[in-house]
Amino acid sequence: MSATVPDDSAAPPIIETAAPAPPVRAGLWRRLLRDPGTALAVLAALLLVGAALLAPLLAPTDPYDNDLARALQPPGSPGLPLGADSQGRDLITRLLYGLRTSLSMGLAAVLLGGGIGAAVGFAAAYWPRVDGLLMRLMDVMLSFPAILFGLALAAIFGPGVRAVVLALSVATVPLMARIVRGSALVVMRQDYIEAARAMGMSDARLILRHLAPNCLSSIFVFATLRFGQVILLGSALSFLGLGAQPPEAELGAMASEGRNFLFFAPHIAIIPSVLIFAVVLAFNILGDGLRDALDPRLRI
């Protein structure tokens, strides 16, 4: 046994040749677009988000520009391809701005609720000591319907976008927490987590660098699916009068407003409803497609 002193000077010299080859990223986009339904959903989602972002540029008029002379004009009237609402506002403009409000409400709720939920989920999976407590807390939150949260928060803050976003976030936290905890528990059993522990890595670094990146696909998929659901819920809250207040444009509120004229001018209620339907459908299919595309077992 010829044990030598630990010294790496005997190691071969460093050679710096051959630039690192870029990793072959098996194209997520290609896999996502392979399914025609998903491809359509991607297209629809991009169009909807683009329309919402560019609303001020695309809208033919001002969303608050009312002209009672044009009130309840049906689609196809001169200068009003989709007609006008009860206040005589151009429905296309209202839809664009309504979409903007709905999507940003959904985004805010998913970011806020999803962010908190993910943090709770990681904590529960990482520290078994707090797992039971956190998850029972999530169960309690889960047992309240989102509408009830909306009502309560609207009573506290007064109805408005803020109350809706908070209610939707609160309703998203426990769902995200459960999903993240589930996938984090699987990752926690992997040897590379133990390897990281054996290195003496801090908890924060371990979670951020090893745990979170490997749970990202399930977070991403759920956030996309939840985005569609949250928009539907937000529209429902607005429909009930808890959300966006007139004259602000919001798809649910617009549908609610059109309800009064369902017999004389059905387009006022139907068109925003169809748009809600399209948004929710697009993001649901997109979420499903993402799940399939990110699932390594389905990779070819």
Added chain:
Amino acid sequence: MSEAAPLLEVEDIAKHYPVRKGLLRARRIGTVRAVDGVSFVLRRGETLALVGESGCGKSTTARLVMRLIEPSAGRIRFDGQDVTEARGGALRQLRRRMQIVFQDPYASLNPRLAVGDAIAEPMAVHGIGTGTERRARVQELLRLVGLQPFHAGRYPHEFSGGQRQRIGIARALSVRPELLVCDEPVSALDVSIQAQVVNLLRDLQVRFGLSYLLIAHDLAVVKHAADRIAVMYLGRIVETADKRALFAAPRHPYTRALLAAVPRPDPALRGRVRPIGGDPPSPLDPPPGCHFHTRCPHAEPVCAREDPPLRPMATNGGAGHLAACHLAERLPPVPPVAAEAISPTAARRLALFTGARAAPEG
């Protein structure tokens, strides 16, 4: 081998898992004694192999040594320093000096981390070197384990099992540890790749004076790689000795059974090796007396009554040969299975094979 202070001293460590039943007021209905009073010493530059069946507590022992799990009892000293008591900074320092190589090369690397980053990570955690220095060290390590510098930018899924295992070794070596715990480092690999990795581990040991705690169940690997062997059964060490002494004169019936179970490339032996029957008893309810008496072909009444201590054996020159068997001195001599010459034709074929294998390499 100098008689300097040992690198690692393990004294009577145990890991007991309580088993609870009931929903609200969980009652303790038993204890799984995964590791039950294990002691050994690992000297610098030495390889100690822990062998035994699955579930005998080898991997738990490895994790206890690394303090990845907390022992229920006992003491572990690394270079004279108490591992079981270490906290915070002291524990981090100890972690730099002992690293682990895992069994499953597919699970031991983070799939989202480029190989170079994975290898550099222990250095980053311990704040060793600047970014440039770390990158240089990664290149050096990659070459050391037989990979190319440009592999640093690749991801784990682009490598084979053997390559990944070498990446895992490079990662463990990046902080220049003194002790490497290898938990079944080759059992997930093809036989042809196993030899590569075992030889790599050996080269690295000679080069850097590493000490290995090798967990294995494959006696062929152990015979090649280890200096000393400790045989575990049901959470305890039943026999420990120098490799040569253990293979030549096993004193515990369990060790004998393990050795007899090693496959030998000799068709004449077919049907003549009798395995020990049955499964190991549950560690939740170990049998009284000697844990092995339920399967032991030599068991006597005393074995079921008294727990045999691990005691020194008077063997030919093999100092430090310990076995836990009441009957160690009275056991019949080892059946000469290993010593028996293989048939002349088989020997000729084997010689031809060895010659053919050596030729292209020479």
